[in-house]
Amino acid sequence: MQQILDAIQSGASSDDIAALPIPESYRAVHVLAEEQEMWAGVPSREKDPRKSLHVGEVPTPELAPDEVYLAVMASSINFNTVWSSIFEPISTFGSLKRLARESEWARRHDLPYQVVGSDASGVVLRVGSAVRNWKPGDRVTVHCNYVDDQDASSHDDSMLGSNQRIWGYETNFGGLADMCVVKANQLMPKPAHLTWEEAAVNALCNSTSYRMLVSRNGAQMKQGDVVLIWGATGGIGAYAAQYVLNGGGIPVCVVSSPDKAEILHKMGVEHVIDRAAAGYQFWKDERTHDESEWRRLGKDIRDLCGEDPDIVFEHPGRSTFGASMYVTKKGGTVVTCAATSGFMMEFDNRYFWMRLKKLVGSHFANYKESWEANRLISKGMIHPVLSQTFALDQTGEAAYQVHHNMHEGKIGVLALAPEAGLGVTDQELRDKVGDKLHLFRR
Numbered sequence: 047m048q049q050i051l052d053a054i055q056s057g058a059s060s061d062d063i064a065a066l067p068i069p070e071s072y073r074a075v076h077v078l079a080e081e082q083e084m085w086a087g088v089p090s091r092e093k094d095p096r097k098s099l100h101v102g103e104v105p106t107p108e109l110a111p112d113e114v115y116l117a118v119m120a121s122s123i124n125f126n127t128v129w130s131s132i133f134e135p136i137s138t139f140g141s142l143k144r145l146a147r148e149s150e151w152a153r154r155h156d157l158p159y160q161v162v163g164s165d166a167s168g169v170v171l172r173v174g175s176a177v178r179n180w181k182p183g184d185r186v187t188v189h190c191n192y193v194d195d196q197d198a199s200s201h202d203d204s205m206l207g208s209n210q211r212i213w214g215y216e217t218n219f220g221g222l223a224d225m226c227v228v229k230a231n232q233l234m235p236k237p238a239h240l241t242w243e244e245a246a247v248n249a250l251c252n253s254t255s256y257r258m259l260v261s262r263n264g265a266q267m268k269q270g271d272v273v274l275i276w277g278a279t280g281g282i283g284a285y286a287a288q289y290v291l292n293g294g295g296i297p298v299c300v301v302s303s304p305d306k307a308e309i310l311h312k313m314g315v316e317h318v319i320d321r322a323a324a325g326y327q328f329w330k331d332e333r334t335h336d337e338s339e340w341r342r343l344g345k346d347i348r349d350l351c352g353e354d355p356d357i358v359f360e361h362p363g364r365s366t367f368g369a370s371m372y373v374t375k376k377g378g379t380v381v382t383c384a385a386t387s388g389f390m391m392e393f394d395n396r397y398f399w400m401r402l403k404k405l406v407g408s409h410f411a412n413y414k415e416s417w418e419a420n421r422l423i424s425k426g427m428i429h430p431v432l433s434q435t436f437a438l439d440q441t442g443e444a445a446y447q448v449h450h451n452m453h454e455g456k457i458g459v460l461a462l463a464p465e466a467g468l469g470v471t472d473q474e475l476r477d478k479v480g481d482k483l484h485l486f487r488r
Contacts, residue, residue, distance in 0.1 A: 047072060047224050050117050051462050054169050060183035068115055068172060071103040074161040074223035075441045077130055082137045095131035095449055096442035104161060107219055110151040111176035113227050116188065118461040119242035119469060121222045122165040123441070124250050124281065125386060126215040128449045130162045131442075135389065141216040148194070148209065155218040163222030164190040164214040167236055167245035167469070168462070177230040185236040185469075188228050189249040189416035192217050195231070203263060204412040212410060221246075222441055224461050234417055237424040238472035239479060243458035244430040245469065248285075248423050251431075251456060253411035255285035256419035258359060258381045260293065263415070264408050265357045265381040269294030274347060274355040274373065276362050278315070279306040279454045282383065284431040284486065286359045287315055292427060298347055298355065306454060312485050317350040319343075328369045335392070340372040347373060357381065364388030376401040383408045426479045431455030433486040435466045455486035 050066055077098055085093045109115060130138050138160060146156035166188040170180050180186070192213040193204040200207035214220025219227040236245045258264040259273070267273060273290045277283040278299030290297040291314055298317040299310050307318040326343055330336045347355060354375035360367060363385025370380050371393040380403065385391070398405070411419065422428040433455040436444040444457045460466065470476055476483070 060181050064182035069106060071105050072223060072225040074104045075099055075101050076159040076161045079139045079158045082133050085132055090134060093132035095128060095445035098131045099442040099445060101439050107154045107227055109174050111174040113174045113229055114177060115171040116168045116226050116228055117171050118166045118168040118221055118223055118226050119463040120167050120246035121163045121459045121461055122247040123444045123448050123457045124164050126164055127162050128445050130215060131445055142218055157218060160218050161220045161223055162214050163220035164212055164250050165246050166221030166226055167242050180230055180233055186233045187236050187245050187249055188232050189234060189253055191410055205409055222459060231413055234420040239475035241467050242463045242469035243435045243466055244432050247430050247432050247456035247458050251281040252285045253416040253419045254383055255282045255289055257411040257415045258383055258408045259286060259289045261415050264406060265379045267293055267295055267357060271295045271356040272351055272353055273357045273359055274298045275359040276300050276366055279309050281456050282361060284455050287313060288428050296351055298351055309485055319346055335368045340369045343369055344373040362387045364390060367391040368393040372397050374403050379404040379406055381406040381408055426475050429482045431486045432458050434488050435460060
C-alpha cells in the first residue's frame with residue numbers, strides 16, 4: 047500500500063495509478079463470525095467495540111464489472127458500525143448470507159469475517175469493465191446505498207428497492223480499511239476544499255438529513271417551518287440544523303450540555319434546549335409515559351419561538367418518540383430515521399389521528415439525494431461536522447466513544463492518509479468558508 051500512497055501524494059497521472067499493482071491483501075477493520083455470540087447476556091451499554099473490532103490483513107476480493115477498487119484515505123464512525131461491533135439488534139452475518147444468494151458476484155460477500163464501515167474518501171485505483179463515469183486517479187467520496195439496478199422496484203426511488211442494502215453494514219468490503227470495493231454508482235466527487243477526513247464524514251449522515259428534511263421523500267421543509275431537532279450536535283442532527291438554517295426554517299435544537307448549546311449558537315441557531323438542565327422525564331417507569339412532561343416540553347418550545355413545531359426531526363427512538371408525536375403541531379410531520387435509544391415505539395394515538403399529523407419513515411438516501419447533498423458540501427453551503435480524528439488502529443476506541451455518546455458531530459478515521467489535514471485542492475474556497483469547518487473540533 048505504500049507504493050499506492052506515494053503515487054497519490056505525488057499527484058500521479060491516471061495512467062500511472064492504473065498501472066499500480068493491486069495488493070493481494072490489505073489492512074481492514076473487521077468483525078468475526080465466530081464471535082457472534084460473544085455478547086450473549088451482556089447489557090447493550092456494556093458491550094465493548096474495542097474487543098470485537100479487529101484490525102488486520104484481509105484478502106483482496108475480485109473486482110466485479112460495475113465496481114471500483116478505492117484507496118481509502120479516510121473513513122468515519124457511524125452508529126451502524128457500533129451495531130456491527132456489538133452484534134445488535136442482530137448479527138450482520140445473516141445479511142451477508144442473504145446477499146450471497148443473489149448472484150455469482152454476490153457470493154464473495156459471505157465470508158467468516160466482515161469488513162465494516164459505511165463512509166470513505168479516497169482515490170480510484172482500478173475500474174471494472176462496465177464502469178463509465180470514473181477513472182483511476184479520481185478523488186471521490188462514497189455514499190453507502192448498495193442497490194441492484196436490475197430490480198424494477200429500485201427505479202423510482204432506489205431506497206424502496208426490495209434488496210436495497212447499506213454498504214459496509216449489510217455488505218462486506220466496507221470503508222474502514224486501506225482499500226475497499228464499491229459499486230460505481232456509490233461514487234461522488236470529493237469536495238475539493240476539504241481534507242480527506244473532512245470529506246469522509248459527510249456522506250451517510252449528511253445525505254440522511256437531506257432526505258429527511260429537504261427531499262420530496264421526507265418532510266419537504268419550507269421557509270418559516272419550525273423544526274425540532276433532537277441530538278442537534280450529533281452526526282445527523284448537526285447537518286439537520288444546517289439544512290433548517292439554510293432553508294429559511296427555524297430550528298429548535300435539543301442537546302445535553304451547555305458546551306453543545308454553545309456550538310449551535312456559533313452555527314447561528316437561536317433556540318436551544320438543554321435537555322439535561324430541563325430534566326425531562328418522559329417515562330414514569332419502563333412502561334408508562336408521563337404526559338405532563340410532554341406538555342412541559344411543548345411549553346418550552348413555544349416560549350422560545352412562539353409556536354409548536356411544523357416538523358420534528360426524530361432519531362433517538364423510544365426515549366423521545368411519544369413526546370415528539372405529542373408536541374408536533376396539528377397537521378405537522380414527524381420524520382424518523384433511527385432509534386438509538388430503542389426500536390419499540392409507543393405514543394398516544396389520539397394526538398396523532400385527531401390532530402391529523404403525519405409520520406414519515408426515512409432511511410439513508412438515494413443516489414440523486416446523496417449527490418445533491420454532496421453538491422452542497424462541495425459549494426461550501428453545508429459543512430462537515432468533524433470533531434475528532436482517530437487512526438485506523440484506534441477504530442475500536444472511536445466506536446466505543448460513539449456507543450457511549452462521548453462525542454459531538456462525527457468522528458473521522460485515517461486509513462492511508464498518514465496524518466490529518468491532507469487532501470485540500472481548493473484553498474480559496476477553504477479560506478472563504480473559514481471557521482465554519484472547525485466548530486465541532488475538540
